[in-house]
Amino acid sequence: MSDVLLRDLVEGVRSTLATAVEVERATAHEALTEDMPDAQMLEIYAEEGSADPTTKTDRTTFGGGLRQERCQVMADYYTRLRSSIGDDMALLIDGIDSIRAVLNSQDHQPLFGTAGIVSFTWSWQRVIFERASKSYVGARFTLDFRLK
Structure with a gap:
């Protein structure tokens, strides 16, 4: 089992992605709510995880086995209530580029200020989020972490 706590x-x-875009709110854990602000927002949550089996052939040093854990974290980026597709996409693309820049800058330990992250990969996709019978333009970033 990894020493990295999901909460951390x-x-x-x-805290890292909140610096990427000018968001009104960046929430995680018990701070997640159902209400939606009129400005940009990030919601971060753990989605799933798994662990590798420890075997005698997985070696780090001197015959010690290594079990790495994988954890997937989602970052939902809401830009605004859907209105004009051109304006929506302009705001969305600028936000995605800002988040991409922050993700690409994570090139030294500790990644995301959290000890125990071995590596991570990420992807994004454009999303129309449906909340309270309203449509919000945004993007979902999927971050896959390898933890030691």
Whole structure:
């Protein structure tokens, strides 16, 4: 089992990504709510995880086995209530580029200010989020972490 706590991992992602775009709110854990602000927002949450089996052939040093854990964290980026597709996409693309820049800058330890992260990969996709019978333009970032 990894020494990295999910709470620390999610909070590290939240605090790091909150610097990427001018968001009214960046929430995680018990701070997640159903209400939606009129400005940009990030919601960060753990989605799933798994662990590798420890075997005698997985070696780090001197025959010691290594079990790494994988954890997936989602970062939902809401730009605004859907209105004009051109304006929506312009704001969305600028936000995605800002978040991409912050993710690409995570090139030295501790990644996301959290000790125990070995590496991570990420992807994003454009999303129309449905909340309270309203449509919000945004993007979902999927971050896959390898933890030691």
